[in-house]
Amino acid sequence: MRSVWSAWALLLVATAVSAQTSQLERLNTALDPATRRAVLAIVDSARVAKLPAEMLVNKALEGAGKHADGPRIVAAVRALAGELRVARNALGSGSRAEEISAGAHAIHAGVAPADLTRLRHSAVGRELTTPLMVLTDLVSRGVPARSASSDVVMLARAGLRDADFTVYQRSVRQDIESGADPAAAASTRARGAILLRRGGGGPPAPLPGAVSGP
Amino acid sequence: MDELVAQLRRPVPLDRSFDTRVMRAIRTVARQPLRMISPLMPMPKWRVWSAFAAVAAGMLAVAILPAMKQTQQGRPVQFVLVAPAARTVQVVGDFNGWDATHAAYAAANRGGGVWSVTAPIPPGHHRYAFLVDDSLWVPDPAAPRVADEDFGKPNSALVVEDTP
Amino acid sequence: MDGSADALIVERVLAGDVEAFAILVERYRDRCARYAMHMLGNREDADEVMQDAFVRAYRSLGRCEDPERFGAWLFRILVNRCRTAGARRARRARTFLTDETALLTASEEHPAEQWAWREEIERALADLRPEQREAFLLKYVEGLGYDEMAELTGVGVSALKMRAMRACDRLRVLLKEVRSA
Numbered sequence: 237m238r239s240v241w242s243a244w245a246l247l248l249v250a251t252a253v254s255a256q257t258s259q260l261e262r263l264n265t266a267l268d269p270a271t272r273r274a275v276l277a278i279v280d281s282a283r284v285a286k287l288p289a290e291m292l293v294n295k296a297l298e299g300a301g302k303h304a305d306g307p308r309i310v311a312a313v314r315a316l317a318g319e320l321r322v323a324r325n326a327l328g329s330g331s332r333a334e335e336i337s338a339g340a341h342a343i344h345a346g347v348a349p350a351d352l353t354r355l356r357h358s359a360v361g362r363e364l365t366t367p368l369m370v371l372t373d374l375v376s377r378g379v380p381a382r383s384a385s386s387d388v389v390m391l392a393r394a395g396l397r398d399a400d401f402t403v404y405q406r407s408v409r410q411d412i413e414s415g416a417d418p419a420a421a422a423s424t425r426a427r428g429a430i431l432l433r434r435g436g437g438g439p440p441a442p443l444p445g446a447v448s449g450p
Numbered sequence: 451m452d453e454l455v456a457q458l459r460r461p462v463p464l465d466r467s468f469d470t471r472v473m474r475a476i477r478t479v480a481r482q483p484l485r486m487i488s489p490l491m492p493m494p495k496w497r498v499w500s501a502f503a504a505v506a507a508g509m510l511a512v513a514i515l516p517a518m519k520q521t522q523q524g525r526p527v528q529f530v531l532v533a534p535a536a537r538t539v540q541v542v543g544d545f546n547g548w549d550a551t552h553a554a555y556a557a558a559n560r561g562g563g564v565w566s567v568t569a570p571i572p573p574g575h576h577r578y579a580f581l582v583d584d585s586l587w588v589p590d591p592a593a594p595r596v597a598d599e600d601f602g603k604p605n606s607a608l609v610v611e612d613t614p
Numbered sequence: 615m616d617g618s619a620d621a622l623i624v625e626r627v628l629a630g631d632v633e634a635f636a637i638l639v640e641r642y643r644d645r646c647a648r649y650a651m652h653m654l655g656n657r658e659d660a661d662e663v664m665q666d667a668f669v670r671a672y673r674s675l676g677r678c679e680d681p682e683r684f685g686a687w688l689f690r691i692l693v694n695r696c697r698t699a700g701a702r703r704a705r706r707a708r709t710f711l712t713d714e715t716a717l718l719t720a721s722e723e724h725p726a727e728q729w730a731w732r733e734e735i736e737r738a739l740a741d742l743r744p745e746q747r748e749a750f751l752l753k754y755v756e757g758l759g760y761d762e763m764a765e766l767t768g769v770g771v772s773a774l775k776m777r778a779m780r781a782c783d784r785l786r787v788l789l790k791e792v793r794s795a
Binding site for chain 3: 451462
Binding site for chain 1: 550
């Protein structure tokens, strides 16, 4: 019995070491030495602060994959580390890594940390990754950050599930692509989504002047 | 000094999810085989060491979960891009270390300008984009955007649920 | 809410009723929060330390020799965790009142000038040496006797009295400067 458990523990250690080694090896080959040193220093600080450090490694690998220069990669990693910290402060230290990741992107898009906290308080116990992702998308498409936050908070408070948030995001996207004002599209669709959640209405209708259909 | 003490004795606002988070952690501890070993309760040595190894294995499993995201594991997700003029389309993102040479994420031309690939994506929040002809980065038109154009090239977001 | 004595709840938890531990969490979290926040000056650290303390208390519940005084026993764990956290994070900025969460959740109850005064108090606390701050908080905010404090901290009564006295003197000076400014 003892030897079985010991073998299992050793196997896990070996797997962990080899997986993390390959991640770092990719950094070794993808970045020049100076950039790699700077990135690893930021990653180490993030690990100490118990932030999702793998996001920073991914950011560096993204930069390498997109052939960005060293200083730009370091700047992006550093900025993301700061955003992760702010996101965690706003969402609470008990937040999941995915929530902190999505929160950091929302902050990068221009959402205020206070609005992340508002979202957290509006839906206690609910996992926020998808609502945060939808919020970031709305802001990226031109919905002012404050009104997008209010819409998403309202939807979370109404108890929308992740799947409903996805439908909401698609509807708003289609409306905007059809020429609708982003803020109007977001708030109109939000009201419709809540109505649907409460059992009223049919499929969301297109805004006046927009082309309907997929 | 009285005023100072009175101020310091005021309640401190606490995150409303605190109790929930603590009990979640407590339940996790309660599920572990090594629990509430008290010096008052004599236990055979082999059981103590076995339980200790089990907990160590559990903790190591938690430590490597992030590493497992980088392996070929996860739930199948279909990626589709309409690109009639493309010669190659690759899905590149966090889940494959932004490595454009990953064969598992190379889309196939289905005809009519439709490219698609179904690939395993680990649970979590991911960023990705399509790389067309090894040179053009294209966000997924069907997916939420991520406002992180740090490198001048847009990305899309994807959330893969933990539960099947 | 369950008003059973701590000893009864401890007995239930040890018998396997894990959920009963939530009663103890609810019963003691506010007091723990007050101490941890003032000691560490940082919401994130305080939250983490408090969680750690409760989980440790659960894990070693079988070693609580006087379940009737679970609260005091838990508090001892918390004080120790705060010491460890404080030593490890000596350089982290004290962000009690620049924390937006605090502002959001408490702004309805505390007008701006009260917040300014609280901020000055926190700055003054931050200026104290950690052992003086600990003695001050335990004695004057938590209302413990010196014997209790000695048992909790492992420090002698006369040393604790000296620390608390120096803390008071320093705070008076700092806050007098603020008030007269």
